[in-house]
Amino acid sequence: MQTEIVLAGFGGQGILFAGQLLAYAAMDSGKEVTWIPSYGPEMRGGTANCTVIIADEEIGSPTVRNPKAVLAFNLPSLDKYEPMVIQGGVLIANQSLINRQVQRTDIVHVMIPANEIAEEIGDKRLTNMVMLGALLHKLPVLTLEAIEKTLEERLPARRKHLLGLNSQALRRGAEFAQREPAYSV
Amino acid sequence: MARELLEGNMAMAEAAIRAGVQAYFGYPITPQTELLEWMAKRMPELGRAFVQAESEVAAINMVYGAACTGVRVMSSSSSPGVSLMMEGLSYIAGTELPVVLIDVVRGGPGLGNIAPSQGDYNQIVHGGGHGDYHPIVLAPASVQEAVDLVVLAFDLAEKYRSIVVVLADGNIGQMMEPVELPEMQPVERPIPDWAVRGCEGRGRRVLSSIYIKPEEEEVTNLRLLQRWQTVQDNEIRYREYFMDDAEIVVLGYGTAGRIAFSAVRQARAEGIPVGLFRPVSLSPYPYAQVKAIAQRAKAMLVVEMNTGQMLDDVLRAVEGKVPVEFYGRLGGVVPYPDEILDEIRRIARGPISIGVDPRQAWMKRLSQLIMN
Numbered sequence: 001m002q003t004e005i006v007l008a009g010f011g012g013q014g015i016l017f018a019g020q021l022l023a024y025a026a027m028d029s030g031k032e033v034t035w036i037p038s039y040g041p042e043m044r045g046g047t048a049n050c051t052v053i054i055a056d057e058e059i060g061s062p063t064v065r066n067p068k069a070v071l072a073f074n075l076p077s078l079d080k081y082e083p084m085v086i087q088g089g090v091l092i093a094n095q096s097l098i099n100r101q102v103q104r105t106d107i108v109h110v111m112i113p114a115n116e117i118a119e120e121i122g123d124k125r126l127t128n129m130v131m132l133g134a135l136l137h138k139l140p141v142l143t144l145e146a147i148e149k150t151l152e153e154r155l156p157a158r159r160k161h162l163l164g165l166n167s168q169a170l171r172r173g174a175e176f177a178q179r180e181p182a183y184s185v
Numbered sequence: 186m187a188r189e190l191l192e193g194n195m196a197m198a199e200a201a202i203r204a205g206v207q208a209y210f211g212y213p214i215t216p217q218t219e220l221l222e223w224m225a226k227r228m229p230e231l232g233r234a235f236v237q238a239e240s241e242v243a244a245i246n247m248v249y250g251a252a253c254t255g256v257r258v259m260s261s262s263s264s265p266g267v268s269l270m271m272e273g274l275s276y277i278a279g280t281e282l283p284v285v286l287i288d289v290v291r292g293g294p295g296l297g298n299i300a301p302s303q304g305d306y307n308q309i310v311h312g313g314g315h316g317d318y319h320p321i322v323l324a325p326a327s328v329q330e331a332v333d334l335v336v337l338a339f340d341l342a343e344k345y346r347s348i349v350v351v352l353a354d355g356n357i358g359q360m361m362e363p364v365e366l367p368e369m370q371p372v373e374r375p376i377p378d379w380a381v382r383g384c385e386g387r388g389r390r391v392l393s394s395i396y397i398k399p400e401e402e403e404v405t406n407l408r409l410l411q412r413w414q415t416v417q418d419n420e421i422r423y424r425e426y427f428m429d430d431a432e433i434v435v436l437g438y439g440t441a442g443r444i445a446f447s448a449v450r451q452a453r454a455e456g457i458p459v460g461l462f463r464p465v466s467l468s469p470y471p472y473a474q475v476k477a478i479a480q481r482a483k484a485m486l487v488v489e490m491n492t493g494q495m496l497d498d499v500l501r502a503v504e505g506k507v508p509v510e511f512y513g514r515l516g517g518v519v520p521y522p523d524e525i526l527d528e529i530r531r532i533a534r535g536p537i538s539i540g541v542d543p544r545q546a547w548m549k550r551l552s553q554l555i556m557n
Contacts, residue, residue: 036356
């Protein structure tokens with residue numbers, strides 16, 4: 001049994017970090033995990049993305065064509081990855097930077113104004129945590145507590161003061177997703 | 186020991202450090218640069234030698250010089266950089282020195298691109314520098330295996346006074362996975378009895394790849410070959426998955442091997458009796474094991490990220506005993522597991538073409554796939 005999650009957006013949105021946080025939390029929870037970035041030249045100016053695979057057994061391919069979940073942080077990422085989500089999978093789309101609706105009707109999706117929520121909490125850089133919180137509500141592959149524990153253990157001392165904000169962002173994302181009806185078949 | 190989440194390049198660098206590497210010489214190139222970067226930070230911290238040379242040519246010759254003193258020494262690069270090192274590697278082979286090289290292969294030929302590829306199999310496994318020699322070549326499929334093989338590489342290099350190449354690719358270099366790192370080994374080890382580092386109180390030693398008299402070079406070539414026979418007898422490594430009752434056997438190494446593993450696992454879930462044979466030592470190659478598989482399998486499928494370079498080794502071992510099919514993606518394109526799964530299903534459905542060149546047949550299928 002394995003879960004594949006693609007995080008996609010543009011540079012500076014904390015895509016790779018959010019993916020690494022998932023990977024660390026998965027490892028700390030005793031699971032097998034692979035994190036792989038797209039490291040091609042498209043990283044400069046275009047979409048930045050990474051794939052995280054969390055599993056109970058040895059992981060084969062580090063990438064898959066049809067992931068179980070996608071976090072689309074901007075419109076180009078939604079355009080690219082919406083068709084890829086596996087049937088019955090989960091799509092979290094950042095409404096703040098996306099001016100269209102999700103077309104698929106055979107997946108669970110959440111349109112979340114992640115930038116605005118992050119700004120309400122006090123820092124736009126928390127967008128990735130809001131998105132992650134929404135994901136983990138719809139796809140409970142790890143608990144929010146597991147993410148928080150990993151943050152607490154692995155954030156360097158000089159960043160420890162950000163723990164509370166990160167935690168708030170995760171929880172606000174999850175709460176938003178909870179209020180959203182599940183658009184699923 | 187606690188697991189750490191490490192990127193492949195950094196993990197390989199740290200593994201070399203724990204294995205007691207005393208000197209590193211290199212030159213940056215994507216997708217391998219993080220390895221050199223890690224060395225740049227860690228080696229001086231530990232009082233060991235790190236030099237970013239002015240070119241790969243210089244780096245490999247620094248490796249050559251350091252290796253003559255009997256210390257643990259290595260370099261790392263990616264495809265075009267490794268091409269530049271070939272002359273130096275040949276001199277190292279001719280001088281019978283233990284050296285470890287990590288090659289994080291990218292798409293080619295030429296400048297190519299920075300995506301993961303297996304296009305350098307023939308260059309590293311069968312080719313390399315000029316002259317009659319064989320390097321030992323090990324191919325990891327995960328970050329943990331990369332760590333383990335780097336440590337093994339130093340031991341094998343010294344045991345056989347051989348070049349050992351860890352043949353990775355951009356995926357292995359760039360991905361992060363949990364790893365258990367080995368314990369830090371002591372750097373001080375007995376100085377080999379061939380090393381040159383000052384001869385006060387003893388006779389002179391000479392290390393060279395020059396044998397100006399052909400008769401002496403012949404003796405040297407024969408000695409290299411005899412040593413290689415010992416390597417072949419003792420250092421074959423591979424991994425098997427679902428092989429007990431496998432009627433169809435998929436063969437792939439490194440990244441292609443682990444992608445094939447996903448496909449094989451899924452095909453098993455569909456009830457197809459398929460297994461995976463993943464060579465870990467590409468040189469020496471597990472010919473005997475592949476030959477034995479050919480005695481009992483109904484069909485074989487070779488999967489690579491190149492135009493079928495290991496395929497030729499498989500065909501050599503199979504000797505026409507069983508139909509062999511091929512699937513490859515090229516130039517830095519990495520296959521998804523579903524592509525390989527489709528191949529397995531096609532073979533399971535049959536009929537399997539016999540007497541058809543597997544590469545020719547695949548070219549037709551790939552052309553259709555790419556053109557669509």
